Amino acid sequence: MKVGYARVSTDDQRLDLQLAALQAAGCKRVFEDHGISGTRMNRPGLSSMMRALRPGQTLVVWRLDRLGRSLNGLVQLIDELGRRGVEFQSLTEELNTSSPGGRLIFHIMAALAEFERALISERTKAGMLSAQLQGRHVGRPPSISDQDVLKANTDLQKESLKAVAERHGVSPRTLQRRLQKLRQTPGLLNATS
Incomplete structure (x- = not known):
């Protein structure tokens, strides 16, 4: 039919x-x-x-x-x-x-459709790499600034992770990830402490 x-x-x-x-x-x-x-x-x-x-x-x-x-x-x-x-x-x-x-x-x-998808993916990746090389941030803006993460790091000596995260309007997991990222930047946390 x-x-x-x-x-x-x-x-x-x-x-x-x-x-x-x-x-x-x-x-x-x-x-x-x-x-x-x-x-x-x-x-x-x-x-x-x-x-x-x-x-x-x-x-x-x-x-x-x-x-x-x-x-x-x-x-x-x-x-x-x-x-x-x-x-x-x-x-x-x-x-x-x-x-x-x-x-x-x-x-x-x-x-042809698969080829078109691959070309689009390659162009997207090339554009992102170009933006990164020019110093532009790619992706969503961070939910907490580097400056606030540094302040939060200092506050963690006196308060719990949960309390500090709530005050900065982020989840404890987000704050942990951002602290870990900053700790991987040589000398940044030590320079401010």
């Missing part, structure tokens, strides 16, 4: 063309999403369709971008369909995972 999925990004767009193509392709049931971007993979119609699909069925879309806009999201979704024994067909791109050629094209798409 063929199951269709149709989506439009805005409420003023119509599904007529997609619905006609899906019916002509033999879809017995069609799930729809109106006014929802393809970048979102948590759509009501898409979720209902995924729950309804059974092994041996085929999901049919008019075009790939109706299912999703992100290559990564598409690959994950089609991969999940394959694990569940559901075939996939895109009418416009003539992609059909029930044929060897269709599976090959899909695997090429998956490899």
